[in-house]
């Protein structure tokens with residue numbers, strides 16, 4: 001009983017398995033035997049082969065827990081590695097980005113040579129405004145070509161940046177700029193979103209009022225929406241950049257130290273103040289490019305599409321830096337997946353013959369909810385690898401993804417990692433790994449992931465769930481929290497003396513495969529049983545009528561916590577009392593009576609962040625009848641109000 005109480009109950013068993021296709025294995029970048037390599041030798045080799053160094057590194061790593069340093073003594077430049085050297089190596093005509101604007105027909109093909117010329121002009125423009133090595137710059141943009149161009153131009157000069165996702169509020173942007181003491185901001189007038197122009201510059205104006213260190217703001221004209229330019233502070237991008245020299249020699253790539261701060265990515269913590277996660281230069285680039293190459297099986301002619309937003313770590317690592325270091329051809333899409341119709345993604349995949357699609361479970365479930373007919377309109381046979389990131393993927397969505405998008409044969413790589421990690425840490429390798437829907441399978445070579453119990457003992461395979469940890473440093477690991485060393489130590493390094501605490505629940509099955517179970521704070525304790533929200537959600541979504549489910553707990557006088565499930569039904573169906581009883585029974589059958597939700601609230605939509613995470617915190621506020629917390633990252637803020645209204649109506653019934 002004590003044992004049972006300590007570990008999170010992992011009761012649901014998913015038994016489907018998909019061994020690798022021998023044909024895929026024969027051509028795969030990661031071959032059998034890949035896991036047997038010595039981790040240090042592996043990262044040493046990848047660091048040398050994958051990156052170009054101005055000065056070679058002398059020491060692979062130093063680990064003075066919790067401080068890691070990688071590729072010591074090396075000098076390099078991220079922009080040089082992403083752009084210039086490819087042009088020098090004869091790849092100038094290769095496409096870097098097939099950029100697709102949201103308005104139909106708005107397209108741009110950007111070769112590596114074009115990218116270089118755009119980046120050099122932008123870098124010269126930035127320099128003319130006084131940006132130099134070490135100047136701190138904020139970026140607040142949507143998915144336009146100037147977004148990667150800005151990051152690369154800043155990297156070229158050696159200016160550390162923080163890119164704040166375009167869906168964030170003025171308050172969020174302002175506090176991040178103030179925290180980093182940014183002197184410059186690069187933004188755009190407005191961003192195209194579902195056929196409308198969503199203002200960015202007006203939000204940036206408010207944010208700058210909160211961040212007095214910002215002296216200059218550069219604005220890209222994208223939608224033509226009228227914006228105010230403040231004399232002495234605001235400049236148009238075209239005035240600053242367009243007339244600049246694009247000769248790479250006019251703006252050489254600044255040699256940076258391996259450990260120089262590359263960028264900050266703010267991530268919301270459990271408390272109000274966001275954490276400024278610090279990423280370094282060399283370790284980050286080595287980590288993201290190496291994982292990108294092996295996990296997505298990138299070939300010289302691969303067309304790759306990560307459908308995230310650049311404003312998240314997934315976008316930094318797998319739209320910009322990983323793919324560009326590998327000289328990959330990427331698709332970049334500005335808008336929403338349902339504009340003008342719900343087949344926009346599949347249309348893009350067919351037109352560009354995309355080979356790899358990397359997206360989030362929530363997008364997959366959204367497409368599932370819309371129905372397979374949209375994908376069926378298009379030839380998706382170019383797809384070879386499908387990726388998932390951001391949340392645990394429930395087996396139903398996994399199988400749908402493989403069947404309806406991957407033609408029943410594309411391997412689905414469920415990649416587990418975090419903003420702090422910088423790079424994918426636990427993932428299948430297509431060609432080697434036997435896939436199990438819902439499992440992120442194995443730690444990437446050189447990554448020492450494990451699951452600990454509360455006392456810090458490693459839980460052996462097949463013996464229940466606990467805390468996801470990483471025991472050894474990895475190259476792209478964050479180097480700390482900006483100006484908050486104590487929080488860095490307390491949050492990640494104080495729970496266990498010998499490991500990094502990820503904050504996720506997980507278990508390792510008998511075969512040694514990892515199953516991620518959501519955030520530790522998503523764990524509920526019902527009558528002394530610890531249950532993970534993800535398992536119950538997964539059981540609900542397994543029901544043929546359920547499209548999405550989010551499970552939270554509310555306090556309960558008898559059971560401690562009680563389970564509340566928010567459910568959207570397929571085809572917009574409305575919930576009934578019978579359906580409610582049926583769903584409770586279904587969870588009872590799949591997991592056990594203890595996991596039956598006390599309440600089921602039917603909702604038309606669930607509150608999601610724009611990066612696709614269900615905002616359980618908000619649902620919890622609704623369940624507990626509390627005032628709503630911060631909703632700034634919510635994709636559609638009206639959703640919660642509707643749910644609240646329905647939950648309250650339910651109570652009155």
Ligand code: WTA
Pocket residue numbers: 267312313314388389390391392393414415416417418419420440502503504516517518519
């Ligand atoms: C969750 C996104 C299960 C997890 C790259 C983690 C996942 C948090 C997976 C980090 C996955 C991400 N399976 N859970 N494949 N990928 N997560 O910082 O809870 O935005 O801690 O980084 O997302 O989210 P972040």
